[in-house]
Amino acid sequence: MSPARNPVIDCAGRSTRDINRDIRASLGPGRRVKVRNPAARHNLGVALLSPGAVGFEGSVGYYCGGMNDGATVTVNGSAGWGVAEGMLSGTVEVAGNAGNGAAASIRGGLVVVKGDCAARAGVSMKGGLLLIGGDAGYMTAFMMQRGTIVIVGNAGHALADSMYEGVVYVGGEIESLGNDAVVKAPSRSDRQAIAAALEEHHIPVPKRLKKVVSGRKLWNFEHAELETWRAAL
Amino acid sequence: MCGIAGYLDKRTASAPVGNVLLGMLEALGKRGPDSAGLALMGPTPDSREVCWICLPEDRDLESAVDVALDLVKSVARVRDHRVSGGMVRLEIARQCDVVEFCRRVEDPRHGLEIVSLGKNLELVKQVGSPRNLAHALDVRRFKGSHGIGHTRLSTESKVDLSHSQPFWARGVPDLATVHNGHITNYHRLRRIYEQKGVRFFTENDSEVIGVYLADQMSAGRSLEEAMVRSLQDLDGSFTYLVATPDLLGYARDPFALKPLITVETDGYVAIANEEVAIRAALGTDGVAHEPSGNVHRIWSRARQAALA
Structure with missing residues (x-):
């Protein structure tokens, strides 16, 4: 018997391992898996390695969509710490807010948080795109290495601290920049690309955008930059 | 954690x-x-205060409660008391300030510790998981x-x-x-x-x-x-x-x-x-x-x- 095309998985009373095994077995190109009663439990929908859609009908806990490689995960609620952590490809979309470390260390794919992100969103990002519809907290984009983050609302203190590469766009106010983070004016093509990405996910496009990039002063140690290093370490 | x-x-x-x-x-x-x-913050039925006291583990419960009552009675009127899971809960009318109350009740010779004091505050705790707390103390019905x-x-x-x-x-x-x-x-x-x-x-x-x-x-x-x-x-x-x-x-x-x-x-x-x-x-x-x-x-x- 082939698995149902649009299976429904109920989390109530079942172990995380069983639920994830069911999600993986049900997933495949063109499939839409519904997951009921996630009740903010941790580690749901991790390491999904094939295409297909998984929809959580409620909040999820830590690491939902972590290590994702190709699946489209939607969360109709909020997400806890480390949503989509270590993702390679695919999409993770959160209708509500996300906790600390959203999209931490992702190498590719798309993470959309319609609401706010707490501290350290996009920490150590190595590729991919993170769209934040609301505000982003302390040390967003800390030690980012590649990829793009868009914050439609305000950014907290120490934005993009010690970033190597990559780009952060901010629609609202920046509470403070981190070490070696530099504000630049975005180009017309930057603005067009960001607007297109936001519109595709029904996020209002901010009137103005600031672009934050690495000043590259921390790439190599220079004695002349001693004060910068002192501040960064 | x-x-x-x-x-x-x-x-x-x-x-x-x-x-x-x-x-x-x-x-x-x-x-x-x-x-x-x-x-937990409960209602205040009158002007009394509630005091929870942790009893010393190295003496038998009955004599520890007696010591607690004697010490508290030296600085407050005691209206009611109840022993609950290694602690005693007293309803009192204090006759001195908080500092003096604590100093007298917590006389180092007797090993008592005031866990809470207040008109609304009820403070209950115990070793073990939250499930044990539910068994030991009647907090499920607390309003x-x-x-x-x-x-x-x-x-x-x-x-x-x-x-x-x-x-x-x-x-x-x-x-x-x-x-x-x-x-x-x-x-x-x-x-x-x-x-x-x-x-x-x-x-x-x-x-x-x-x-x-x-x-x-x-x-x-x-x-x-x-x-x-x-x-x-x-x-x-x-x-x-x-x-x-x-x-x-x-x-x-x-x-x-x-x-x-x-x-x-x-x-x-x-x-x-x-x-x-x-x-x-x-x-x-x-x-x-x-x-x-x-x-x-x-x-x-x-x-x-x-x-x-």
């Missing part, structure tokens, strides 16, 4: 807060099963407006009743705290407070938070002002909650190192380390939100009533 939870009912002062907070703690129990406790709870994973100090949380902010009636994290300048702060004459009863770094708040308030600051200053003066990782008869609040360290989730609806405010606790106890209402670091917030029951 440790699990912390807070709940405030905006609509009634006779909400099942004990049951709600126990439900939250049970869902958080995996964050630490060493001990569990609740600080009140709000409260805070804790389930402990001990990392630096011993596991016994005295080291369990919540902690009363010694010296300030009706103020209790719970904490998740580590206060890394604990020893420095403790030394300063001990030089001021404060007595510490545990080696648990979380105890210093209540001492800090009480010290700040004795200098004329409001609880909220003290919480704001604590963000700079306490070092390390911390999310802590406070409860007074009017307030429920949180404060979180500048690096946002310990988790903190809030859900606010028209009916209630719920706070926990993990959303899973709020969903387990209260269902799917409301949007979970995690604040960033270096933040505090308080909810006032009086303000809620004024808005309603």
Whole structure:
């Protein structure tokens, strides 16, 4: 018997391992898996390695969509710490807010948080795109290495601290920049690309955008930059 | 780790807060099963105060209770007393100030520790998981407006009743705290407070938070002002909650190192380390939100009533 095309998985009373095994077995190109009663439990929908859609009908806990490689995960609620952590490809979309470390260390794919992100969103990002519809907290984009983050609302203190590469766009106010983070004016093509990405996910496009990039002063140690290093370490 | 939870009912002062907070703690129990406790704000039927006292473990219960009663009767009228899980709960009319009351009752020769004092505050705790707390004490039926709870994973100090949380902010009636994290300048702060004459009863770094708040308030600051200053003066990782008869609040360290989730609806405010606790106890209402670091917030029951 082939698995149902649009299976429904109920989390109530079942172990995380069983639920994830069911999600993986049900997933495949063109499939839409519904997951009921996630009740903010941790580690749901991790390491999904094939295409297909998984929809959580409620909040999820830590690491939902972590290590994702190709699946489209939607969360109709909020997400806890480390949503989509270590993702390679695919999409993770959160209708509500996300906790600390959203999209931490992702190498590719798309993470959309319609609401706010707490501290350290996009920490150590190595590729991919993170769209934040609301505000982003302390040390967003800390030690980012590649990829793009868009914050439609305000950014907290120490934005993009010690970033190597990559780009952060901010629609609202920046509470403070981190070490070696530099504000630049975005180009017309930057603005067009960001607007297109936001519109595709029904996020209002901010009137103005600031672009934050690495000043590259921390790439190599220079004695002349001693004060910068002192501040960064 | 440790699990912390807070709940405030905006609509009634006779909400099942004990049951709600126990439900939250049970869902958080995996964050630490060493001990569990609740600080609950109940109604004030008259002018009496409630005092919970932790009895010494090295003597038999009956004689320990007798000693406690004798000591309390030297500084207060005792209207009622009840023994409950290693502690005794007394209803009293105090005849001296709080400092003198504590000094007399906590005479080092007898090994008693005042766990809480206040008109509304009921503070119960015990070694073991939150589930044990439900068995030992009748908190499931407790009605009140709000409260805070804790389930402990001990990392630096011993596991016994005295080291369990919540902690009363010694010296300030009706103020209790719970904490998740580590206060890394604990020893420095403790030394300063001990030089001021404060007595510490545990080696648990979380105890210093209540001492800090009480010290700040004795200098004329409001609880909220003290919480704001604590963000700079306490070092390390911390999310802590406070409860007074009017307030429920949180404060979180500048690096946002310990988790903190809030859900606010028209009916209630719920706070926990993990959303899973709020969903387990209260269902799917409301949007979970995690604040960033270096933040505090308080909810006032009086303000809620004024808005309603």
